[in-house]
Amino acid sequence: SAVISQKPSRDICQRGTSLTIQCQVDSQVTMMFWYRQQPGQSLTLIATANQGSEATYESGFVIDKFPISRPNLTFSTLTVSNMSPEDSSIYLCSVEESGTTYNEQFFGPGTRLTVL
């Protein structure tokens, strides 16, 4: 499977500031996704990021709060804007790998964000 890395691995930020999270893949992938995992909770999809098009956001998530870039087939960024303590979560990117007979989704290691 693809090797997926995220930067930073963790950060502590002040409310009102913004943080940009990077997701790097070692191979070209069409579909990338951003998820949020609040403490002790399940994973919630924020948006789908496809190269060459605007990200598609899920209900409850908006571009002004979570702008996403996808400049090429190996990289994406998620920005958490104007942060509040409620944004404290783990943010994970994932990629869809397509084989001849399968499509599977794999996750990056996550970015643990704490907002004070």
Place this chain on the structure above:
Amino acid sequence: GENVEQHPSTLSVQEGDSAVIKCTYSDSASNYFPWYKQELGKRPQLIIDIRSNVGEKKDQRIAVTLNKTAKHFSLHITETQPEDSAVYFCAASIEDSSYKLIFGSGTRLLVRP
């Protein structure tokens, strides 16, 4: 949209016993059902998946079953070991469409030595 429910939220079993985790989904168009294992502080890891054209799939000690009519799918772990202790998430998606995964709420499995 799709909604996935998962039960139980916690499960404690004796080492060597079997564990079963159940999920239901709402969207009949869903056709891909993966299971992820997440150990503390780690990323979710894909452990097994099943597509709607089969009813059961096995991989060593783990198996997944799918009942499309009832919109149920289950994870079965046999001969559990302490290293199976983790949080398990089921998910559903529509392949050849959005591919986005909708996750269940998770099951915390504890295997007692």
